[in-house]
Amino acid sequence: MVKDSSSMAPRLSDFCYPDAPEEDKYSVCVHCGFCLEVCPTYQAWGDENHSPRGRVFLIKSCAEGELPLDESVIDPVFTCLDCRACETVCPSGVQVGALVEEARGQVFHARREHGDRDPLMRLFLRGIFPRPGRLKTIRRLMRFYQKSGLRTLARSTGVMRVLPPQAREMEDVIPEIGRGPAIDVLPTVMVPKGARKATAALFTGCVMDVFFSDVNEATARVMVRNGVEVHVPREQICCGALQVHAGDRDMAREMAKKNIEVFERAGVAYIAINAAGCGAALKEYPELFHDDPAWHERAVQFSARVRDITQLLVEVGFDPPKAELPMSITYHDACHLCHAQKIRREPRSLLTSVPGVDLREMPDSDRCCGSAGIYNLTHPDMAGELLERKMDDVPEGVEAIVMGNPGCMMQIRLGVKKRNQQLRVMHTVEVLDLAYQREETP
């Protein structure tokens, strides 16, 4: 049987902007429904519209002109957490995440054309994240806010009440902002003491470097400790994942181009990233350039070099720490690590290599915690429900929940805070870093 689309008349699609969801992607779905039960929104509501199969069906219907691009499509497409759990189980390999992101791109275009602007969203997507200078300013302001007593003042006067409750909750769990972002603090090149096993450029990220620059510093130390020469390209910018998730694909493309150029110049074998969301976005850069063969090729070359930090350490070979770190932990699989990048084994083998670490698995460790980029701000109810379920699954008696994504770290900090628990929220490399540091100070 030969597929012959050339003989078909053009369809009157309701996706009328460039870079639309591709037929090759949605036609792969055979409607078996094996994805339903792993989808967090379907689990919550039992509504086909809010299942992966349903979303693909709606996107297909819209592409074929059977449905208009109205709320009936927009709501399910934006209620998706983009967690990709469906992609892990799908026997046909439907790229649900990419389809949802492309559909969001259509909505973004349509809204702009109809003058339906969300000024706050626009400020974040275009005004702040793509501009490293402004990000750093915000970081400085936040540090000032925390250190100067302004935070205490704001809380005591109740001025915080102008913020929506979900943003107020988040403000509550922002970690202590460190001295400076890793991108400024770290040397541009760090050379390992012994033999050099590989060269890698560290992608510092935006959220990670604003809120968790300590993790970036720990990442660099762990890489150097394991024989990797670390470069920190100063001109890199945010990866653009938030833009892709929100449908602002034009902006995401510009950001991707900038990063591709910067990291091409770095002349290193690997691009190392410690944020699962960014890692997945970087590995999926080629998705943004379907209509641009030259950039597509450069994106493919770029993506082939991207490694999650845990993947990189396992690939180049790591030294198991020699010092004892007695600690019972549980591990949360960030969606964009386990589902989008298929990385499950590597973080676990790093963690269990640390003498004294007792890893106790939590049930459904790969179910979304509800963070999902800015989902916890846009869909607080669903995000809250998922956070509750995640916290319920944390095994009794562990001292830390470990994971590989800053969004999850923020969300789970919130969960810990809400329940008043004595639990540390840590990144995988922080555990390793801690163990290595103990080697030096016995």
Add this chain to the structure above:
Amino acid sequence: MRDSHIDALVEIVGERRCLWQPNQVRAYACDGYTAESGLPRAVVFPESTDEVAQICRYLYEHEIPYLPRGAGTGLSGGATPTGGQVVINLARMNRLLAVDFANLRAIVQPGLVNLTLTRRIAHEDCYYAPDPSSQSVCTIGGNFAENAGGSHCLKYGVTTNHIVAAKVVLPDGSVIDVGAPFGDAPGYDLLGLLVGSEGTLGIATEITVRILKKPQALRTALAYFERVADASDTVTDIIVAGIIPAAIEMMDQLAMQAVDKSNYHVGYPNDIEAVLLIEVDGLTAGVDDVMARVVELCRKHHVREVRVAQSDAERALWWSSRKMAFGAMGRLSPDYIVQDGVIPRTRLTEVLQKIEGISQRYGLRIANVFHAGDGNLHPLVLYDSRVPGEAERAVRAGSEVLRACVDAGGSITGEHGVGIEKIGEMAYMFSEDELQVQRAVKACFDGKGIVNAGKLIPLPGRCVEVKHAREIIDDHWQILNSFPDQAEVQVRAARAEKTAAKRTTSVQG
């Protein structure tokens, strides 16, 4: 359209649990059988028996057609609206109500997922035996409706052997209890009648199932055969030798290719015709001996390679590879129809040859994945609905496959149900008098003929109409094929016509 009926439904379940805008109900246009679809009038999400009863009572009183739906993974269109029905979605009724480990019984709501039940009772080493391939998503209510089978039904029996009692909302909204949790229920076997009635006689809202203790030990083997005939002779010999394996599954080369392209990659050789997946279970003391005999029988029939799983992970992968095979067809083709014919085991080779002939005649690839142990075939007819005429050709090829099964002394369905898909073949299998008895049963429960009408039991004369219509459509497509530029427009028009025609039929019913 929001009308007084919608208001009445909203009154029962609330605004948030009733979808009625046409664009919101579109996702409910079909289940796992995608060749036909229709738009429902509304979709409601009840959460209790009482709500289901209220909904049914209202709809029946106002003569509004309706049908139940579980996860929508059915493969014969049982949960597909034919146009204008209210879909009663039971997905939110997914609680495990009670478990009695000592007596090995569990009471579940219909929306509870099959595998979820097993997971929730696993801590006591118990499980629920019927295991359709879709067990990770399909609901026990749906299994009840379709009398679902599964790989391990060879030894343990199908759904009807595991359901002992149920609370059922009848078409008019009255609620009855059927069956008996322990022992036999005297009188007519109403439970037996309801299990497998495909949602045409009522909606089970509380289901009491038998649960089993896990067998002490399992052994699983994978056997590669160069010729299908050798594989099927092996199957027959195993049964004749008095061995009752927990499961014997077969896949052909095309099916192997599909799953090997998926996340569930096993790495099957590309020059074998068939692979058998054989599982034996029982007492630890016996399983190795039984497996040794199975391996010996495979060797007797020229197996190229036979391996016994060395770990749970390996066994799980082999099973996933088999169970995900339908879903993996998207790797080969955008659409498929899966058939469900049953034949006497001994005629496997012959029927598979016939299927190969049908495949060539229709110019459509057919993959075979099936429960070899009980002769339950699942030929997957691959097609591309975007190519004008291909969907119709696939339906006809599928129909011919079923007739070949009936001719071989078998049946048109083993576990997927008749639904919309095989309704035309019912008249091939049964005489008009036999069908008349079935219609009389339907009328006892649903005098108005509005509950999941147009499924399972063909109306008088319907079969002839369907046959006639198919012939016309076939000619129609051949004409269309010569005007490729117009094709797409015409496909839409024809689809609309078909839906309209179906709507008329169901209104008449």
